[in-house]
Amino acid sequence: MSGVKTHSWIDDLNVYVSGSSKVVGAQKAVKLSANESALGPSPMAIAAYKAAAENLHRYPDPVYHDLREAIGEKFNLDAKRIVCGVGSDEILKLACRAYLKPGDEAIYVAHSFSMYPIAIKSVGAVAIEVCDVDYRADVDNIIAAITDKTRIIFIANPNNPTGTYLPATEIERLWQNIPDTILLILDAAYAEFVDADDYEAGIELASKANNVLMTRTFSKLYGLAALRLGWGYACKKIAHTLDKIRDPFNVPSSAQVAGVAALKDLDFEQKAISHNSQWREWLSNELSALGLRIIPSVTNFILIKFENKNKTAADANEFLLKNGYILRYYNEQGLEDCLRLTVGTADENNELIGLLKEFLEK
Numbered sequence: 001m002s003g004v005k006t007h008s009w010i011d012d013l014n015v016y017v018s019g020s021s022k023v024v025g026a027q028k029a030v031k032l033s034a035n036e037s038a039l040g041p042s043p044m045a046i047a048a049y050k051a052a053a054e055n056l057h058r059y060p061d062p063v064y065h066d067l068r069e070a071i072g073e074k075f076n077l078d079a080k081r082i083v084c085g086v087g088s089d090e091i092l093k094l095a096c097r098a099y100l101k102p103g104d105e106a107i108y109v110a111h112s113f114s115m116y117p118i119a120i121k122s123v124g125a126v127a128i129e130v131c132d133v134d135y136r137a138d139v140d141n142i143i144a145a146i147t148d149k150t151r152i153i154f155i156a157n158p159n160n161p162t163g164t165y166l167p168a169t170e171i172e173r174l175w176q177n178i179p180d181t182i183l184l185i186l187d188a189a190y191a192e193f194v195d196a197d198d199y200e201a202g203i204e205l206a207s208k209a210n211n212v213l214m215t216r217t218f219s220k221l222y223g224l225a226a227l228r229l230g231w232g233y234a235c236k237k238i239a240h241t242l243d244k245i246r247d248p249f250n251v252p253s254s255a256q257v258a259g260v261a262a263l264k265d266l267d268f269e270q271k272a273i274s275h276n277s278q279w280r281e282w283l284s285n286e287l288s289a290l291g292l293r294i295i296p297s298v299t300n301f302i303l304i305k306f307e308n309k310n311k312t313a314a315d316a317n318e319f320l321l322k323n324g325y326i327l328r329y330y331n332e333q334g335l336e337d338c339l340r341l342t343v344g345t346a347d348e349n350n351e352l353i354g355l356l357k358e359f360l361e362k
């Protein structure tokens, strides 16, 4: 045993569990467990990434000027208020480092992104979980959980793993009801997939508020999960604070140029969005027709509930794994009766439905 003493709150941390990518014994593995892009990466991003290999001996641009400008232009934002990170995960962790100390409280919603409690506890703060309602964040429950120790509220909007969202009016109502000493983090990792008219990713609120941080990622729609690229948008003061504590060269050059290219690849973006909308609807209909309960989704994944005691999620998971299909199975978080399915290619989606049919008829 090492005599080096770990902080008690670090000792207590759980390691983040990601969607698995391997199947023991199966011929092939179709990974529909991590909400990755069904169409792969943007081709323009791949080309930019390859070209960046010639300059591997150079340090990256520490202020990622071109990337910030490209994001600012695309979303009509003030580039100076954008912070980029090693995935949006880094932005979430930077916010915890900047605004939480041991004993402070941060609120997150049950059945949401499991990184939040890890990020909160990693700085010694207390993670306060509040109940959701019908797998959706509930503004009144969040407000009721606020104490004078609350410093951050995390909302994934849309939410992972449930696929639900809160309309702009509900987010606005939450913001109106919290003191401006609390940072409201709107994690919009799946914003690009949402087609609901009453949804707003957080650009409007983060633009006007001095206590709102919106986070976004290149890992999902743009298919650049391997590059670890995300960004946040907040008022100048918060953006500057996060900038001060990040590593000076946190975003590699390859990720910077690929990100810029991905934002300009409108053809890929359009294809990815319409592929997702079409197949999300198809899968939702097929799953319902099989008698499975689905949580209506606005994202690139669907949470499926196995309510029949003789056909459990655990058994379905095992059957699918044997046939080379990996979904996200939750043996924790109170979602033991669910599997989360990421929208795949046409062939994968068809085969998956065929397998589930076989499993249910067995």
Ligand SMILES: *Cc1c(COP(=O)(O)O)cnc(C)c1O
Binding pocket: 035, 086, 087, 088, 089, 090, 113, 156, 159, 160, 187, 189, 216, 217, 218, 219, 220, 225, 228, 229, 230
């Ligand atoms: C995938 C995901 C992220 C993004 O992660 P990156 O670190 O940018 O890859 C953030 N929040 C939620 C809710 C996610 O599902």
